[in-house]
Amino acid sequence: MNQSVGKALRLLQLFTSERPRLSLAEIARMSGLSKPTAYRFLKALEEEGVVTRSSINQDDKQYQLGLRLLELGNFVAEQIEVRKIALPHMENLRDEVNEVVHLVILDRGHAVYVERVETDQPMRLFTRIGLRTPLYVGSAPRLLLAYMREAEREEILSQLKLSPYTESTITDPDELRKVLQEILEKGYSISYGEYVAGTLGISAPIRDHTGNVIxxxxxxxxxxxxxxxxxxxxxxxxxxxxxKISRECGCMFNY
Known part of the structure; x- marks a missing residue:
């Protein structure tokens, strides 16, 4: 990757839900760039609508992610074919059980929430479209890990640092492997309070035309x-x- 492009992308990754706005000084410090260099990248990103200034105070410029990223994000979401197929089925399922329904996919060693169907219940869960979580914690990520090819799964397991999110998070590698085998035997995944305390998660696999879990x-x-x-x-x-979703994705697997 071109070094300049890489540096610009790393600047974007400094923004999180915990720090949605950053000053030039903060961006320079966190990125390790000089202020003039950081400003040059930010100016180019601003011209493309990828970042925007939230303050016109010359002494305290605050930057935040721009709406152009939302537009690009929507393009990416639309390209995920399984999301289009799944959405009406997710809405029907939500209506049947009156609970929040998610669609989660694998991306670069993490589980990513790409669709969410809400209920009218007042209680809200700490999940959102775009949320990335490690593969060992929670029913959805762990299901994706379980259905990987064995060699790929073992490579990821060897690199995972099993840090606890709650008192219920599985942090023992042997216990995790046992749970992964149980998922394959049962055909679904279940967890309680491992990522968010007090929340039950239940997940089932969606397959493509080759039978692979996607x-x-x-x-x-x-x-x-x-x-x-x-x-x-x-x-x-x-x-x-x-x-039903799997069959619309071309899978002939007998559920």
Whole structure:
């Protein structure tokens, strides 16, 4: 990659949900660039609409990501064919179970939430479209990890640092491998409070025309909305819906 392009992209990655606005001084410090160099990159990005200034105060320029990124992000989302196919089925599933439904895919060693269908319930979950999470924590990421080719899965497992997000996060490699094998045997993944305390996650695989798993269809249930009977009810409908989406993606696998 051209060094200038790489530096510009790294500047964009400095912005997060925790720090949506940054000053020139902060960007220079965090990137390791001099202020004049950082300003030159920011000016070019600003001209393309990728970043914008949120203040006209010359002594305190604040930068934030521009709307051009939202436009490009929408283009990327539209290119994800499984998202288009899955969305109406996700809405139907949401109506059946009255819980939030997610679509999660694998991207560069992480799980990425690419679609979300809300309910009218007042309780909100800490998930959003674009959220990236490690593959060992939660039902959706772990399902994607379980269905990888064995060599690829083992390579990722050897590199993972199993840090806890909650008291329920699996941090023992042997226990994680056991859970991954159980996912393959059952055909679905389930977790409780591993990424967000008090939340039950249930996920089923979506396959393409080759039979490979390309996405995870996930229901997230907050608080005390679940019981054993209701969980079994939701698993059945989740697997049925994942099967419908898979068949529309060309899969002949018998769910």
């Amino acid at each position: 996405a995870s269809l996930t229901i997230a249930i907050p608080g005390d909305h679940f019981s054993q009977e209701r969980t079994e009810h939701i698993i059945a409908r989740l697997k049925r819906t994942a099967g």
